[in-house]
Amino acid sequence: MAADARKPFRFTTKELSRRTFVDFERFFSQVHGCMCVLYSLGGHIPKPGRTAKEIAEQLGDPDRSKKRFPLQEWRRQQESRAMKELVWKGQAHGILVYADGEPVGWCQYGRTSELPVVGPKKAPERLFAKDPTSEWRITCFTTRMDHRRRGVATIALEAAVEAIRKRGGGWIEALPIVFGHYDPELRELRRTYGWRSEEVKEYLKSWPVKDVPGIGPVQAAELTPRTAPHFGVMSMFERLGFVPTQRNGQAGVVMRLKV
Ligand SMILES: CC(C)(COP(=O)(O)OP(=O)(O)OC[C@H]1O[C@@H](n2cnc3c(N)ncnc32)[C@H](O)[C@@H]1OP(=O)(O)O)[C@@H](O)C(=O)NCCC(=O)NCCS
Numbered sequence: 218m219a220a221d222a223r224k225p226f227r228f229t230t231k232e233l234s235r236r237t238f239v240d241f242e243r244f245f246s247q248v249h250g251c252m253c254v255l256y257s258l259g260g261h262i263p264k265p266g267r268t269a270k271e272i273a274e275q276l277g278d279p280d281r282s283k284k285r286f287p288l289q290e291w292r293r294q295q296e297s298r299a300m301k302e303l304v305w306k307g308q309a310h311g312i313l314v315y316a317d318g319e320p321v322g323w324c325q326y327g328r329t330s331e332l333p334v335v336g337p338k339k340a341p342e343r344l345f346a347k348d349p350t351s352e353w354r355i356t357c358f359t360t361r362m363d364h365r366r367r368g369v370a371t372i373a374l375e376a377a378v379e380a381i382r383k384r385g386g387g388w389i390e391a392l393p394i395v396f397g398h399y400d401p402e403l404r405e406l407r408r409t410y411g412w413r414s415e416e417v418k419e420y421l422k423s424w425p426v427k428d429v430p431g432i433g434p435v436q437a438a439e440l441t442p443r444t445a446p447h448f449g450v451m452s453m454f455e456r457l458g459f460v461p462t463q464r465n466g467q468a469g470v471v472m473r474l475k476v
Pocket of ligand 1: 249250251252253322357358359360361364365366367368369370371372397398440441442443444445446447448449450452453
């Protein structure tokens with residue numbers, strides 16, 4: 218499964234469809250992630266019980282050791298079922314990136330009316346588009362660990378924008394972080410003093426900041442060397458002509474493009 222670092226990869230893309238759903242399932246069996254159920258349905262699949270004991274009883278497995286606890290597999294099946302239903306109805310869209318035929322990357326996009334597809338429960342405000350005139354959203358990226366930092370998410374984004382263009386286009390909205398910063402010292406401070414301690418707050422005052430045109434200074438997001446958050450990074454969007462239009466939280470911006 219692990220990629221051979223010496224071998225150059227030829228990346229290709231395909232749209233999520235009834236035909237590629239099997240690849241989508243395969244991809245999400247190899248990465249952490251909710252198959253984008255969060256954005257599609259406006260929330261995660263609820264657990265089948267409140268306590269570990271209740272869940273174990275519901276799922277018919279009395280062994281509650283971490284290795285055998287069946288919740289993760291149960292969740293995956295529920296997520297897959299939910300997404301399959303949406304794909305079959307034509308209500309879930311995304312791009313799969315392949316390295317030599319193996320799915321290694323994913324980007325979810327869709328119409329604002331479908332992200333989320335609002336069901337009987339109320340979806341939290343943070344899951345909706347920020348700008349009421351946005352017609353499309355690009356919500357989530359995931360790259361398999363052994364292919365990160367090779368341009369996979371960037372390729373997925375280009376294909377998503379192209380797919381939106383082919384489906385009639387319009388205003389697209391995305392919510393990337395502005396830039397990332399890896400700082401082991403911050404991790405150490407959090408471990409020692411706690412996440413919301415005065416020591417951490419003080420340290421964060423010297424955290425790197427970038428001046429975003431039309432927005433002002435925005436702080437770096439904390440990243441690890443391999444992993445960025447699922448919203449993506451501003452530079453990926455800038456290259457395609459997306460423009461920042463408003464601040465989004467401490468480290469993010471709303472970016473928009475009309476195609
Ligand atoms: C976000 C993510 C998809 C990026 O994928 P990727 O294929 O490594 O991204 P790319 O190689 O195309 O890089 C895109 C840009 O982000 C930057 N970037 C990516 N990872 C970075 C990191 N860890 N630190 C700093 N910058 C980073 C790259 O430098 C690049 O910017 P540039 O072109 O200006 O140099 C990947 O880190 C990931 O899968 N993260 C986990 C997301 C997740 O939790 N998904 C599940 C959601 S339920």
